[in-house]
Amino acid sequence: MYTVSVQAHYDSAHYLRHYHGKCERLHGHRYVVEAALQTETLDQAGLAFDFVELKRELRALASELDHRNLNDLPQFAGLETSAEVQARWFFDQLHARLPEPQSDGLLYVRVWETPTQWAQYAPSVVTAPPRIPPVA
Numbered sequence: 440m441y442t443v444s445v446q447a448h449y450d451s452a453h454y455l456r457h458y459h460g461k462c463e464r465l466h467g468h469r470y471v472v473e474a475a476l477q478t479e480t481l482d483q484a485g486l487a488f489d490f491v492e493l494k495r496e497l498r499a500l501a502s503e504l505d506h507r508n509l510n511d512l513p514q515f516a517g518l519e520t521s522a523e524v525q526a527r528w529f530f531d532q533l534h535a536r537l538p539e540p541q542s543d544g545l546l547y548v549r550v551w552e553t554p555t556q557w558a559q560y561a562p563s564v565v566t567a568p569p570r571i572p573p574v575a
Contacts, residue, residue, distance in 0.1 A: 441487040442546065444475040445494045447501040453509040453520040465508070470522075471551040472501055472529055476544040488541055496536045500529055522550040522558035530560045 452467040474497050476488045504512070509520040518524050530548040537545065547561035 440477055440479055441481065442475055442477045443487050443490065443493070444473055445490055445497055446471055446473045447494070447497045448472070449501040449505040451504050451507050451509050455519055455521060456510075457519060468552045470501075470504075470525070472497065472525075473549045473551075474529065474533055475546040475549075476541060477546045478540075478544045488544065493537070493541075496533060497529070500532050500536075522552050522556075523560065526550045526558050526560035530562075 448469060448471045450467065450469050452465055454465045455462045474493060476493065478487045481487055503514075504525075509515055509525070514528060515524065526548045529550065530545065533548065534542050534545050536542075547559050549557050549559040551557040
């Protein structure tokens, strides 16, 4: 099984409404977001997925959150803005943006709040991604 991963970053502020502690106050992070895709086959160029395409989509999503108060954004209306919720948002958005079969190979999205702590979202049932047919 082949796995490829790309990262992007964004600087944002947020606060947790239902948390009692210092994170209930407005504060910021330099977030790093990682997306991983998996497949069993390589294309004719020897690639599992095109890094360029995956980075473009991940960076576009990260730019929507960059230098923003996440609590003010419509995509998080009524939700907490935890790293877990952000990871799920990135996963869902990437899955919708990537063409098949790449979207079906999306394995997980991980969001770091600091260099030593992260949250990850992956579907609870992971099935083998479809095979990518070789390019003729």
